[in-house]
Amino acid sequence: MxxxxxxxxxxxxxxxxxxxxxxxxxxxxxxxxxxxxxxxxxxxxxxxxxxxxxxxxxxxxxxxxxxxxxxETLGSHVKETMELAAAFDGPTPDLLREIVRRISGRLTKPAYRTILLLLISEGQRFPELVSFYHSEIIGPGAEGLGGVIQRGIDRGEFKETGLSKFPMMLMSPVIASVIWNHLFGDDVEIDPSEALQTHLDTMLDGLKA
Amino acid sequence: MxxxxxxxxxxxxxxxxxxxxxxxxxxxxxxxxxxxxxxxxxxxxxxxxxxxxxxxxxxxxxxxxxxxxxxETLGSHVKETMELAAAFDGPTPDLLREIVRRISGRLTKPAYRTILLLLISEGQRFPELVSFYHSEIIGPGAEGLGGVIQRGIDRGEFKETGLSKFPMMLMSPVIASVIWNHLFGDDVEIDPSEALQTHLDTMLDGLKA
DNA sequence: TTCTACTGACTAACCAGTCAGTCAACAAGA
DNA sequence: TCTTGTTGACTGACTGGTTAGTCAGTAGAA
The missing domain is CATH 1.10.10.60 (Homeodomain-like)
Structure with a gap:
């Protein structure tokens, strides 16, 4: 054997x-x-x-x-990202950039992208899957991002904004560009990392204390 | 009978x-x-x-x-919004706020929201619908938003950023919150207009010349 | 030879799309 | 106003095609 x-x-x-x-x-x-x-x-x-x-x-x-x-596709890589955040001790904007970039990297991988789109379309039919996704990925992810924003505020790097309430909204340009490319990709493809870069530049400027 | x-x-x-x-x-x-x-x-x-x-x-x-x-649902209200932009002569941030708020108002109406989600799920199957949507709504909308951003730059109110290249990304928090609520609305509902407000506050701060 | 992962024909159910038939609304004549 | 014939919007049983799920049988590894 x-x-x-x-x-x-x-x-x-x-x-x-x-x-x-x-x-x-x-x-x-x-x-x-x-x-x-x-x-x-x-x-x-x-x-x-x-x-x-x-x-x-x-x-x-x-x-x-x-x-x-x-x-199978979702797995759970949230933990390691959170560990990175805990271990990091440079400026918060750099940390936030790195974390958001990582999440974006996962979100735009073909298999993950597929699942994201499938969840949007079929989620209604599979409530257990949605709550699995919520509790394993989205919840911890939002909490982690929120923690980083709070770190920035605590260290005097960020001012207090409503973003603390919706930390996941930091990812919105990535989600929007995944959807954009899914629908209109043949005509005008958006580079999600470029969209994110632009978005982060402006947001971080606006967040500055 | x-x-x-x-x-x-x-x-x-x-x-x-x-x-x-x-x-x-x-x-x-x-x-x-x-x-x-x-x-x-x-x-x-x-x-x-x-x-x-x-x-x-x-x-x-x-x-x-x-x-x-x-x-039936999409209609085409883009034109009037563009006319508003042309007629407006106050500060560009106010104009941008107003326009984005309007688009958001449409995007979050139940019927429109439904169509948005259906297009995401079924778009592949109906390329003509997608290109209809693109040419009637998205294209002109993006152009209009781009024009407003350019106006801000021309008037010295905004600095030049990559946002000019992806003006539609201004709408990304609204799209993300529509999807969020569709998936997780039962647990944690996001108010799209609040998310948008927060996002705009920060973005406009970051865009300031 | 034995065992078992695999096959593929089969069934039962489902549903888009059809069409011969029905009957309420209307018109026109008494 | 009442009677009667015509129209056409609507019905629902039916067909044909599709597919999820089954299971008795097969082939080839051990």
């Missing part, structure tokens, strides 16, 4: 182990293209190179497959 | 004239709830109090009904 995944490569056991991820990856692509209701599991299967029945060996039904896609 | 509920009011001619709007309104609600693929025309019909067949007397098919919903 082989011990590691690498050794098992090509064996049935290895294949079995790799299947769920393969399926989720393919499903993500098809869900992104056709939405939840519009997705045909046969298309997903074909993309993996298996038959539809196989999907049901790994996922209870279409809904569970969808949820797996969301959970 | 026929349903008599629909036959209460007005003449046949009046009824016929009112039908399309009734259908579009009902469809908007169901599309918003179930998405395009998920919407059953029977549900739409039931909401109006007519039978499914009647919908086909007024709309060629499901797609055309969807397009009618979008076109």
């Amino acid at each position: 082989p011990a590691t995944a690498a050794q098992k490569k090509g064996t049935r056991a290895a294949q079995k182990e790799a299947r769920p991820k393969e399926i989720v990856e393919a499903a993500l692509a098809i869900f992104a293209r056709d939405g939840f209701a519009g997705t045909r599991l046969e298309d997903v299967a074909e993309r993996v190179g298996i038959s539809k029945g196989t999907i049901y060996l790994y996922f209870e039904n279409k809904e569970e497959l969808f949820k797996a896609c969301v959970r | 026929p349903a008599t509920a629909a036959q209460k009011k007005g003449t046949r001619a009046a009824q016929k004239e009112a039908r399309p709007k009734e259908i579009v309104e009902a469809a908007l609600a169901i599309f918003a709830r179930d998405g395009f693929a998920g919407t059953r025309l029977e549900d739409v019909a039931e909401r109006v109090g007519i039978s499914k067949g009647t919908i086909y007397l007024y709309f060629e098919n499901k797609e055309e009904l969807f397009k009618a919903c979008v076109r």
Whole structure:
């Protein structure tokens, strides 16, 4: 009996182990293209190179497959970002730039972008997913950003503004540009990091104590 | 036995004239709830109090009904806003505030909000709708906002920033809060106009020459 | 040979779109 | 005003196509 995944490569056991991820990856692509209701599991299967029945060996039904896609992609990288914030001891504007840049980096990755758009479209149908997203990602993220803004205020670098109440709004240009590109990308593509850069420059100027 | 509920009011001619709007309104609600693929025309019909067949007397098919919903709701109020900008002769920050506030007012109206979310979810499937939206609303809107920012720069009220390149990003907090409320509104509702207010305060401060 | 991941034909359900039939509104004549 | 014929908005059962989900059978690794 082989011990590691690498050794098992090509064996049935290895294949079995790799299947769920393969399926989720393919499903993500098809869900992104056709939405939840519009997705045909046969298309997903074909993309993996298996038959539809196989999907049901790994996922209870279409809904569970969808949820797996969301959970798989979201992961939870919030913690490390928060640790960075705690350890940092330079000027707060630099810290804020770095953190916002990191979040933006994640938000604009293809898989994450896809999930963001899918959550917007299908969220109503999957309240548990939305609250998962809220409690695992959005909540801690907002809290973290809020903490950084507060740090700036405490250190006399930022003045007090309403932004403390809506720290997530710092990310709004990134979200808006992801949506913009999704809709109008063929005509006029926006570079989210450039949009963010511009936005941050102006905001940080306006925040200055 | 026929349903008599629909036959209460007005003449046949009046009824016929009112039908399309009734259908579009009902469809908007169901599309918003179930998405395009998920919407059953029977549900739409039931909401109006007519039978499914009647919908086909007024709309060629499901797609055309969807397009009618979008076109009906979007209208085109951009022109008047632009005229306001041309006529205004006070300080540019005040003008910008007023214009952004107006756009936000439209964006957050329930029907418009619904269309925004539907365009995000279903836009891929309806490229003509997206380009309609782009050419009728977004393009002129962006141009108008850009003009106002330029006015500020010309009058020495604003400094030159990258914002001129992405004027629509001024609206990003509104878009982000519409999406936020759509997803998380049950837990923590954001007041888009408050978010916008905060955002504008900071941005205008940062834009100051 | 045994075991099991996988197959794909099948079923049951669903729904967009159709169309022959219905009946209330209207018109016109008595 | 009443009667009667016509019109056309509307109905809803039906069709045809689609797809989620099942399961008896297969193939190939161990």
